[in-house]
Amino acid sequence: MAEQKKIEKQLSLPLKNAVQMSVRNMKVRFGRAIIITTSILLGIAFLTSVRAGNAFNMSLILNGPEEISSLLAVDIAEVNARQGWLVSLSLLVCIVGIINAMLMSVTERSKEIGTMKCLGALDKFIVELFLLESLAHGLIGSIAGAIIGVLTMTVVYLIQYGGLIFQIFPTVVIVKDVLFSILLGTFLAVVGALYPAYISAKMEPAEAIRREV
Amino acid sequence: MAKEAIVRTIGVKKSFMLGKVPLHVLKGIDIEILKGEYISIMGPSGSGKTTLFNMIGGLDKPSEGKVYIDEVDIAQLDAYELAWLRCRKIGYIFQTFNLIPVMSALENVMLPMIFGGLSTDDARNKSRMLLESVGLGERVNHKPLELSGGQQQRVAIARALANDPAIILADEPTGNLDLKTGKEIINLLREMNKEKCVSIITATHDLKMLDVSDRVIWLRDGIIERVEDRENITIKVGEVEGE
Ligand SMILES: Nc1ncnc2c1ncn2[C@@H]1O[C@H](COP(=O)(O)OP(=O)(O)OP(=O)(O)O)[C@@H](O)[C@H]1O
Numbered sequence A: 001m002a003e004q005k006k007i008e009k010q011l012s013l014p015l016k017n018a019v020q021m022s023v024r025n026m027k028v029r030f031g032r033a034i035i036i037t038t039s040i041l042l043g044i045a046f047l048t049s050v051r052a053g054n055a056f057n058m059s060l061i062l063n064g065p066e067e068i069s070s071l072l073a074v075d076i077a078e079v080n081a082r083q084g085w086l087v088s089l090s091l092l093v094c095i096v097g098i099i100n101a102m103l104m105s106v107t108e109r110s111k112e113i114g115t116m117k118c119l120g121a122l123d124k125f126i127v128e129l130f131l132l133e134s135l136a137h138g139l140i141g142s143i144a145g146a147i148i149g150v151l152t153m154t155v156v157y158l159i160q161y162g163g164l165i166f167q168i169f170p171t172v173v174i175v176k177d178v179l180f181s182i183l184l185g186t187f188l189a190v191v192g193a194l195y196p197a198y199i200s201a202k203m204e205p206a207e208a209i210r211r212e213v
Numbered sequence B: 001m002a003k004e005a006i007v008r009t010i011g012v013k014k015s016f017m018l019g020k021v022p023l024h025v026l027k028g029i030d031i032e033i034l035k036g037e038y039i040s041i042m043g044p045s046g047s048g049k050t051t052l053f054n055m056i057g058g059l060d061k062p063s064e065g066k067v068y069i070d071e072v073d074i075a076q077l078d079a080y081e082l083a084w085l086r087c088r089k090i091g092y093i094f095q096t097f098n099l100i101p102v103m104s105a106l107e108n109v110m111l112p113m114i115f116g117g118l119s120t121d122d123a124r125n126k127s128r129m130l131l132e133s134v135g136l137g138e139r140v141n142h143k144p145l146e147l148s149g150g151q152q153q154r155v156a157i158a159r160a161l162a163n164d165p166a167i168i169l170a171d172e173p174t175g176n177l178d179l180k181t182g183k184e185i186i187n188l189l190r191e192m193n194k195e196k197c198v199s200i201i202t203a204t205h206d207l208k209m210l211d212v213s214d215r216v217i218w219l220r221d222g223i224i225e226r227v228e229d230r231e232n233i234t235i236k237v238g239e240v241e242g243e
């Protein structure tokens, strides 16, 4: 054998191109993008509304008139525990939904992934593309969800307690809750996409291309 | 003139496990392909052409044996080097074209250059030039689905040439095309082969391919039945058609 020639290494996928490709993919597969984003939106809207409700309650107990606060203070602990369960469950459903949707989108694009690997894509380029997409789903879904959650609760409390809630509006707590929800929603979307992205990146190109859908 | 081997396989075997039963698809393939050669691999359906391609192209691993590309044993390469090899050394053409559907012709051709580290501007210019050279100068902004099969395959050829590979692997490039378009694609491949001195390896049932091939490798049931040089090919054509 002749001497093993040294292969100089240089492969890249600039972020700009990756973002462009992800955006393009989401536009073309708009239906799927909407479903994933909506599932995140619903989960996060639920989480945020529960937390905003708690914030209103706490603020009413601390700053509201005597008759309301004493009424609320009685069963607050029990209510919190029950709501904790509901929120966890809804988020779980949300993650399973994301993983499922991403798995389908990976299977659907198996040939495309195989082709890209033939053109020199590294595994991490593929993962990057999927993660970028789910990052966008996560951000959009959870921002919208958080806003919807807070608005819904504000309306509910407005109907129940009238203008009083604006006097005791727990701004700081609610802003914190919203930020928390957005972070959590985005994190979950990215984590939910990791597994399918990893699977797709690991396939041998021959197998990925063979797998007709 | 000593010609260098660009591809060499030594005792390549491949088997797939179907449940518990191994299916031996390739049963020991030794071939040597020289720089600038145009090789056709012929054989009935199921004889293992695509499987052999995947071994040569580093798209799958042989169960046994070695594949050398440009004297490098590709089993020794890590994932990064293998991706680099696919990017820079080998161009792939498929029966089903395999263009990225959401990208225009231009962007499809640009993609391997972007992976290869070319700037977007340089990639765009080179991509235009390549599309022009395959006769698609007017259609650069069309999506694959807006192009005919023959045009899509031209885009695929331009994409395969993007990083000036040493080898083009074409698995039944004319399989989905009509006679005339198939002929055009074959001529285009031959032209590129002459012009750029790139080795072309095609798998095919297409007898039109025989005219342009330097050598034909006949594959049957995972072994090489015979290898023919160009001079002997024409004589055999009648015999083949009788098969
Ligand atoms: N991933 C796989 N798993 C199991 N069997 C496989 C796999 N890939 C190929 N085979 C089998 O290997 C044999 C050869 O397949 P291959 O695709 O290489 O044939 P081919 O010569 O390319 O045929 P065609 O001309 O129809 O494309 C077939 O019997 C096929 O079923």
Ligand SMILES: [Mg+2]
Pocket: B049, B050, B051, B171
């Ligand atoms: Mg085949």
